[in-house]
Amino acid sequence: MMLIKKRREMEALKLWTNLGSSLIALMAAWTMLEKYLPEQLRGIFTQHTQKLFSFLNPYIKIRFPELSGTSRYRRSEAYVMIHAYLTAHTSPAAKSLKASDTSKDGRSLVLSMDEDEEVSHVFRGVKVWWASRKTSPKAQSISLYPEDDEKRFYVLTFHKRDRELVVGEYMGHVLGEGRAIVAGNRQRKLYSNNPTRNWCGWSSVAFEHPASFDTLAMPMKVKEGIKKDLVKFSQGKSYYAKIGKPWKRGYLLYGPPGTGKSTMIAAIANFLNYDIYNLELTTVKDNSELIKLLLETTGKSIIVIEDIDCSLDLTGQRKSEKKKNSEDDSDSDDDSGGKSNKIVSKSLKEKEKENKSDSRVTLSGLLNFIDGIWSACGGERIIVFTTNYVDKLDPALIRRGRMDMHIEMSYCCFEAFKILAKNYLDIEEHSLFGRVKELLREIKMTPANVAENLLPKSVEDSEEKCLRNLVEALEKVKEEEDGKLKIEKKEKQWQWIKSVLG
Ligand SMILES: Nc1ncnc2c1ncn2[C@@H]1O[C@H](COP(=O)(O)OP(=O)(O)OP(=O)(O)O)[C@@H](O)[C@H]1O
Numbered sequence: 001m002m003l004i005k006k007r008r009e010m011e012a013l014k015l016w017t018n019l020g021s022s023l024i025a026l027m028a029a030w031t032m033l034e035k036y037l038p039e040q041l042r043g044i045f046t047q048h049t050q051k052l053f054s055f056l057n058p059y060i061k062i063r064f065p066e067l068s069g070t071s072r073y074r075r076s077e078a079y080v081m082i083h084a085y086l087t088a089h090t091s092p093a094a095k096s097l098k099a100s101d102t103s104k105d106g107r108s109l110v111l112s113m114d115e116d117e118e119v120s121h122v123f124r125g126v127k128v129w130w131a132s133r134k135t136s137p138k139a140q141s142i143s144l145y146p147e148d149d150e151k152r153f154y155v156l157t158f159h160k161r162d163r164e165l166v167v168g169e170y171m172g173h174v175l176g177e178g179r180a181i182v183a184g185n186r187q188r189k190l191y192s193n194n195p196t197r198n199w200c201g202w203s204s205v206a207f208e209h210p211a212s213f214d215t216l217a218m219p220m221k222v223k224e225g226i227k228k229d230l231v232k233f234s235q236g237k238s239y240y241a242k243i244g245k246p247w248k249r250g251y252l253l254y255g256p257p258g259t260g261k262s263t264m265i266a267a268i269a270n271f272l273n274y275d276i277y278n279l280e281l282t283t284v285k286d287n288s289e290l291i292k293l294l295l296e297t298t299g300k301s302i303i304v305i306e307d308i309d310c311s312l313d314l315t316g317q318r319k320s321e322k323k324k325n326s327e328d329d330s331d332s333d334d335d336s337g338g339k340s341n342k343i344v345s346k347s348l349k350e351k352e353k354e355n356k357s358d359s360r361v362t363l364s365g366l367l368n369f370i371d372g373i374w375s376a377c378g379g380e381r382i383i384v385f386t387t388n389y390v391d392k393l394d395p396a397l398i399r400r401g402r403m404d405m406h407i408e409m410s411y412c413c414f415e416a417f418k419i420l421a422k423n424y425l426d427i428e429e430h431s432l433f434g435r436v437k438e439l440l441r442e443i444k445m446t447p448a449n450v451a452e453n454l455l456p457k458s459v460e461d462s463e464e465k466c467l468r469n470l471v472e473a474l475e476k477v478k479e480e481e482d483g484k485l486k487i488e489k490k491e492k493q494w495q496w497i498k499s500v501l502g
């Protein structure tokens with residue numbers, strides 16, 4: 001009985017194999033027929049042959065070309081994501097590999113599938129095949145960019161019964177994971193605008209600042225609030241679309257020098273994995289150059305204008321304009337043009353006069369940008385202004401809606417000191433902490449100064465020695481301040497005696 005069953009199975013298999021090979025032979029003969037057909041019939045013949053083959057072939061192929069349809073030079077986003085995904089997932093299975101750049105840490109090679117290599121992948125029990133392909137130009141041509149003539153693409157093959165799963169869930173998985181890998185591998189950049197005589201644009205270097213929110217010395221509650229706001233912003237694409245606002249957020253960081261404003265910007269960039277565009281306004285010729293620069297910025301970036309209070313000077317043409325308009329732009333809260341030259345209050349104008357910049361960027365030009373008129377192309381931008389003198393800034397520039405978050409970076413409190421002690425000395429408790437706490441309650445010292453005092457002066461310096469250095473520095477400041485207070489008090493008494501004596 002068993003033997004008969006086995007024989008029947010074998011016969012069935014043989015029949016299928018014979019049928020398969022006959023079909024292939026038939027298809028080959030059919031295709032060869034094409035050559036003997038008159039020219040007029042060949043088109044119809046090929047069309048019907050393809051229909052017949054696709055009817056018999058149960059597999060579907062999807063092609064993902066490297067270059068996007070709209071631009072000859074732009075890589076398709078889907079291709080980039082698939083490449084990242086395949087490099088991370090299927091390269092170990094591939095036998096023919098291509099070594100490209102080194103990884104982000106520079107320590108290992110990145111291996112990806114070589115051209116004409118194929119790998120299979122199983123997703124939820126469904127098998128798919130990926131192939132890396134390249135087409136070279138048929139005709140020999142001399143090109144300055146030979147690479148441009150090669151067309152690379154990936155081909156995904158799967159059974160037609162799995163179409164829904166593969167096109168939907170599987171491709172969603174591949175693109176999603178690929179996107180995350182690309183974002184993680186991206187070497188972030190720090191851009192700055194360096195104008196030459198005839199050119200204005202951005203130049204960049206790799207951004208490798210180690211600052212993070214963990215190492216930032218400031219009260220935990222403030223830090224958590226900022227982090228929450230940043231996460232909400234970065235995930236807010238649909239929210240911004242719904243309310244019809246450009247996807248951007250403004251942060252104003254203000255506080256005395258050395259309180260960590262620039263460090264905070266680096267921490268934000270690291271937290272969100274964004275690039276930084278450091279905009280030096282004094283070297284921007286005029287509003288149209290400002291627009292050009294801003295249009296060149298990419299999404300997922302932070303546009304920084306440091307020391308906004310001294311960023312726009314009032315020299316050159318603007319100075320004469322200012323004279324003409326001095327009556328008009330006195331105290332009006334009109335943002336559009338009247339205030340175009342007034343970015344800081346009068347007390348800072350002396351400082352501006354010293355600035356020899358030729359910039360003719362106006363406040364209204366800057367406001368237009370912040371309001372999103374020019375930044376509406378593309379999204380996910382954070383604009384950060386820093387200043388030491390928040391009170392001196394024009395209220396129009398920093399009103400809520402333009403600068404959504406106003407963050408005060410202040411003198412070092414005990415909570416901030418503990419973070420610095422952990423960063424610099426790797427300690428969380430010490431008997432001298434109590435004295436530091438007392439002194440920091442009375443003394444204003446910036447985190448930069450505290451950090452400087454905590455730094456070991458030589459390799460032999462113990463944590464205790466570093467803490468003592470800080471305590472001594474704080475006591476010295478206290479003595480000086482007490483001395484000043486005494487003198488002021490005596491001065492006041494003397495004034496009072498003089499006024500009583502007439
Ligand atoms: N809050 C802080 N947390 C950690 N480190 C800090 C902090 N503030 C200052 N520092 C340290 O002090 C140095 C100077 O700080 P930073 O340049 O960020 O200050 P700033 O507020 O931007 O000053 P300025 O107003 O002069 O530009 C930094 O390199 C950093 O090491």
Ligand SMILES: [Mg+2]
Pocket residue numbers: 261262263306386
């Ligand atoms: Mg700074």
